[in-house]
Amino acid sequence: MSTLDRRQFLKVSLSGSAFALTAQLLPGRALMAADHEGGLSPSLFVNIDSDGTVSITCHRSEMGQHVRTSIVQVVADELEANFDDVQVIQAPGDPAYGDQNTDGSRSIRRNLTRLRQAGATARQMLRQAAAERWGVDIRECDAVQNVVTHTPSGRSLGYGELAAAAGRLPVPEADSVELKSRDQWRYIGKAIKHVDLDAVTSGQAVFGFDVKMENLHIAVIARPPVLFGTVKSLDDSAARAIPGVINVVQLPALQPPAVFNALGGVAVIATSTWAAMRGRDALKIEWDHGDNASYNSPEYMQSLLETARQPAEVVRQRGDAPGVIASAAHKVSAEYTAPHLSQAPMEPPAATARVSDGKAEIWACTQTPQSTRATVAGALGLEPEAVTVNVTLLGGAFGRKSKPDFSVEAALLSREQGAPVKVLWTREDDIRNGYYHSVSAQRIEAALDDEGNTTAWHHRTVFPTIFSTFNPAAMSPGALEMGLGFVDNPFVVPNMQLERGQAKGHVRIGWLRSVANVYHAFATQSFAHELAVAAKADPKDYLLKLIGPPRHIDLAAEGAEYPNYDDPLEAYPIDTGRLANVVRRVAEQADWSGKRAQGRALGIAAHRSFLTYVATIVEVSVDTDGRWKVDDVFVSIDAGTIVNPDDVRAQCEGGSIYGLSCAIGQITATNGVVDQGNFNDYKVATMPQSPHQVHVDIVESDAPPAGVGEPPTPPFAPALVNALYEATGTRIRDLPVPPIIATS
Amino acid sequence: MKVTINGAEREFSGDQSMPILWFLRDELQMTGTKFGCGKALCGACTVHLDGQPTRACVTPMAAANGRSITTIEGLDGSVGEALKGAWKALNVPQCGYCQSGQLMQAASLLNDNPSPEDADIDQAMAGNICRCGTYPRIRAAIKMAAEGKS
Ligand code: FES
Numbered sequence: 077m078s079t080l081d082r083r084q085f086l087k088v089s090l091s092g093s094a095f096a097l098t099a100q101l102l103p104g105r106a107l108m109a110a111d112h113e114g115g116l117s118p119s120l121f122v123n124i125d126s127d128g129t130v131s132i133t134c135h136r137s138e139m140g141q142h143v144r145t146s147i148v149q150v151v152a153d154e155l156e157a158n159f160d161d162v163q164v165i166q167a168p169g170d171p172a173y174g175d176q177n178t179d180g181s182r183s184i185r186r187n188l189t190r191l192r193q194a195g196a197t198a199r200q201m202l203r204q205a206a207a208e209r210w211g212v213d214i215r216e217c218d219a220v221q222n223v224v225t226h227t228p229s230g231r232s233l234g235y236g237e238l239a240a241a242a243g244r245l246p247v248p249e250a251d252s253v254e255l256k257s258r259d260q261w262r263y264i265g266k267a268i269k270h271v272d273l274d275a276v277t278s279g280q281a282v283f284g285f286d287v288k289m290e291n292l293h294i295a296v297i298a299r300p301p302v303l304f305g306t307v308k309s310l311d312d313s314a315a316r317a318i319p320g321v322i323n324v325v326q327l328p329a330l331q332p333p334a335v336f337n338a339l340g341g342v343a344v345i346a347t348s349t350w351a352a353m354r355g356r357d358a359l360k361i362e363w364d365h366g367d368n369a370s371y372n373s374p375e376y377m378q379s380l381l382e383t384a385r386q387p388a389e390v391v392r393q394r395g396d397a398p399g400v401i402a403s404a405a406h407k408v409s410a411e412y413t414a415p416h417l418s419q420a421p422m423e424p425p426a427a428t429a430r431v432s433d434g435k436a437e438i439w440a441c442t443q444t445p446q447s448t449r450a451t452v453a454g455a456l457g458l459e460p461e462a463v464t465v466n467v468t469l470l471g472g473a474f475g476r477k478s479k480p481d482f483s484v485e486a487a488l489l490s491r492e493q494g495a496p497v498k499v500l501w502t503r504e505d506d507i508r509n510g511y512y513h514s515v516s517a518q519r520i521e522a523a524l525d526d527e528g529n530t531t532a533w534h535h536r537t538v539f540p541t542i543f544s545t546f547n548p549a550a551m552s553p554g555a556l557e558m559g560l561g562f563v564d565n566p567f568v569v570p571n572m573q574l575e576r577g578q579a580k581g582h583v584r585i586g587w588l589r590s591v592a593n594v595y596h597a598f599a600t601q602s603f604a605h606e607l608a609v610a611a612k613a614d615p616k617d618y619l620l621k622l623i624g625p626p627r628h629i630d631l632a633a634e635g636a637e638y639p640n641y642d643d644p645l646e647a648y649p650i651d652t653g654r655l656a657n658v659v660r661r662v663a664e665q666a667d668w669s670g671k672r673a674q675g676r677a678l679g680i681a682a683h684r685s686f687l688t689y690v691a692t693i694v695e696v697s698v699d700t701d702g703r704w705k706v707d708d709v710f711v712s713i714d715a716g717t718i719v720n721p722d723d724v725r726a727q728c729e730g731g732s733i734y735g736l737s738c739a740i741g742q743i744t745a746t747n748g749v750v751d752q753g754n755f756n757d758y759k760v761a762t763m764p765q766s767p768h769q770v771h772v773d774i775v776e777s778d779a780p781p782a783g784v785g786e787p788p789t790p791p792f793a794p795a796l797v798n799a800l801y802e803a804t805g806t807r808i809r810d811l812p813v814p815p816i817i818a819t820s
Numbered sequence: 821m822k823v824t825i826n827g828a829e830r831e832f833s834g835d836q837s838m839p840i841l842w843f844l845r846d847e848l849q850m851t852g853t854k855f856g857c858g859k860a861l862c863g864a865c866t867v868h869l870d871g872q873p874t875r876a877c878v879t880p881m882a883a884a885n886g887r888s889i890t891t892i893e894g895l896d897g898s899v900g901e902a903l904k905g906a907w908k909a910l911n912v913p914q915c916g917y918c919q920s921g922q923l924m925q926a927a928s929l930l931n932d933n934p935s936p937e938d939a940d941i942d943q944a945m946a947g948n949i950c951r952c953g954t955y956p957r958i959r960a961a962i963k964m965a966a967e968g969k970s
């Protein structure tokens with residue numbers, strides 16, 4: 077979002093809080109006031125009832141990062157509302173809230189200031205209302221924990237008693253609203269427990285799968301096993317004979333580009349989940365698999381590797397890396413591959429739709445209510461305003477639920493059936509018909525001088541791009557993906573050349589927690605360790621040497637396009653000092669140089685993503701059979717200003733374990749059909765495989781807030797393979813890491 | 821057939837091959853028990869059948885005839901309360917979706933073994949997947965609940 081957008085936004089949000097303050101008391105006047113302020117918007121972040129109830133709206137999706145807690149912390153702090161009494165309202169999809177797409181680790185980094193302003197504005201209006209009531213100067217009126225007090229006289233009024241009067245006041249200009257100083261923060265920066273803990277531990281929390289309503293029909297869908305496949309013939313007689321099956325509906329075949337549209341196939345609509353599942357099992361469908369039936373993972377990986385061995389398009393250049401390497405006495409080269417992955421959120425996709433009278437209402441575990449609204453409207457031929465999208469809790473998401481295809485399915489089926497329909501995805505549906513993390517191959521060559529310094533780095537990355545999901549002709553990764561841990565290579569090596577190759581997509585390529593950072597960090601940080609080995613240096617010291625002196629990297633000067641996660645470089649430079657700092661801190665935390673027991677070893681990796689700096693040390697043990705285990709994990713994170721340290725810790729714990737899953741899982745295809753289907757063949761980390769503890773060290777900082785949900789994931793896999801190398805002498809360059817490693 | 825759910829007797833006259841999960845979720849509207857895999861591979865649907873941890877997604881109603889089921893909605897008693905208390909004290913859940921199953925599985929563990937070692941916890945909890953990666957906190961919360969009890 078540009079600065080201009082942000083300013084407009086703030087205006088909308090401020091008039092919104094004025095409206096909200098009065099909404100239930102004086103709607104007519106509130107509308108006038110809002111109009112007068114130049115923007116008419118629905119109530120946004122703050123609502124205060126005359127009985128004193130304070131409600132705060134969370135406009136981002138809750139998927140385990142505890143955003144419903146952190147947003148309330150921020151607003152309640154500046155509002156001086158008592159946190160424990162605040163009611164949290166989950167916002168529907170509406171552009172009035174600004175961006176609601178809960179991905180890119182930006183809920184806090186993009187909202188901290190504007191949400192503070194929303195809370196502070198409401199607080200100032202409450203103080204103003206009290207001052208006018210008492211005929212005193214606002215500067216003598218203090219608002220603390222739901223009460224405004226006139227300090228000289230000791231008179232006081234509750235927020236509820238002031239809400240109506242406050243709502244009649246003009247909304248103060250943003251620059252006249254004073255924000256608290258950091259030392260006045262009551263909730264921001266504190267480890268506050270999650271607002272949904274009671275609901276979750278008692279089984280009352282409502283996820284997308286749990287939506288209930290009168291006359292609700294359940295649908296499961298037999299989707300084409302190969303992307304863009306079509307139904308050649310269908311015999312649904314056995315399915316229709318199953319008690320409880322109401323209807324069998326053939327969905328329109330999907331034409332490229334896939335975008336967020338429904339995949340097509342055959343839906344079974346029933347009175348219960350069990351009947352729908354049995355009905356689907358009874359369908360006899362012959363498929364025409366189409367062109368993507370040519371997709372076979374082993375051959376495809378071979379073709380990616382061949383591309384990675386050929387010169388490709390240069391995206392960043394400093395000096396003459398190929399020339400230096402060609403004439404170097406010491407060369408190191410390596411190739412790294414990583415398979416497709418599935419986000420596999422614990423709750424598979426699920427959406428309920430009720431379409432009638434030219435209107436649609438959706439209830440879904442969506443990361444993106446606004447694009448759900450737009451896509452559903454498009455599919456039904458309605459205006460977006462005719463579509464309401466309600467956001468349930470999300471049972472995990474990791475990028476999968478920022479694609480609204482499942483809501484589109486529910487909407488199409490509800491319209492067809494004339495009844496509310498809930499579409500449920502089984503685990504097999506989720507694993508076989510996903511938006512996959514991209515498969516990749518990379519080649520890196522480097523030159524070392526006689527002292528073991530790296531003098532040249534030449535790196536090529538090849539993978540089918542996310543953009544192929546939106547434009548089937550797209551063969552080259554975009555600046556977005558190049559900016560995820562590739563062109564932003566932080567190493568001080570004097571000669572550097574980075575290139576991207578071309579690849580064709582055969583499945584829907586999507587984004588998964590930290591996206592291309594996963595494989596780019598894997599290759600870059602593994603290779604850094606290989607260079608340390610070649611230079612006979614300590615891997616942590618060598619990593620620090622590669623990172624070099626503290627500086628801000630100017631990528632534009634080296635021809636690289638770099639979106640910097642859509643935030644300005646002035647506020648969020650690529651700061652190698654901060655990267656080196658987390659490396660040093662994690663090494664100290666893990667007692668890097670200390671002795672380890674026989675069979676145990678440490679591996680280190682560090683990576684900047686989503687504007688946050690993370691260094692990870694993984695401690696492994698390997699038994700005499702080569703069976704390995706992660707014993708301990710140490711993380712140091714610098715995410716700038718943070719709102720809730722316990723949530724940052726939790727994301728470092730969970731993000732590391734998600735990184736472990738990324739290192740052991742794989743999705744492959746045979747003749748275009750995904751080979752895996754459930755947790756028996758799509759491996760994810762379990763409790764016995766996971767570290768007993770993830771030790772988290774948070775750098776205290778007043779730098780602008782940066783991302784937290786994704787950055788802990790990328791450094792995990794390289795730290796793991798580096799540790800395994802130290803323990804066994806075997807280098808894993810091709811993911812997944814096998815359960816047993818040959819010791820050399 | 822009759823089945824007791826969280827202490828209340830219920831009638832069931834439908835398809836005996838239907839997994840208990842859908843009786844709970846679709847017919848009784850008790851959605852605390854979750855679907856994660858449908859194949860006894862993730863533990864999200866764990867309930868107690870006559871006190872034993874059971875995957876509701878693969879256990880047919882026929883197996884519940886005349887027996888007693890406890891779900892997350894009915895998890896109480898000293899073990900249940902100690903676990904829920906520890907879960908909250910350590911802020912265990914992230915998204916929360918797996919946690920009904922984790923709590924039910926952990927309750928079985930503590931019922932059988934009031935002071936489990938790490939290896940016992942690994943063994944008991946190995947089949948309960950958490951994609952958010954709350955395993956370290958689950959482990960710590962089980963120990964905290966066990967200590968609070970003993
Ligand atoms: S849903 Fe029953 S074990 Fe996964």
Ligand code: FES
Nearest residue numbers: 916918950951952
């Ligand atoms: S808390 Fe999200 S899957 Fe366990």
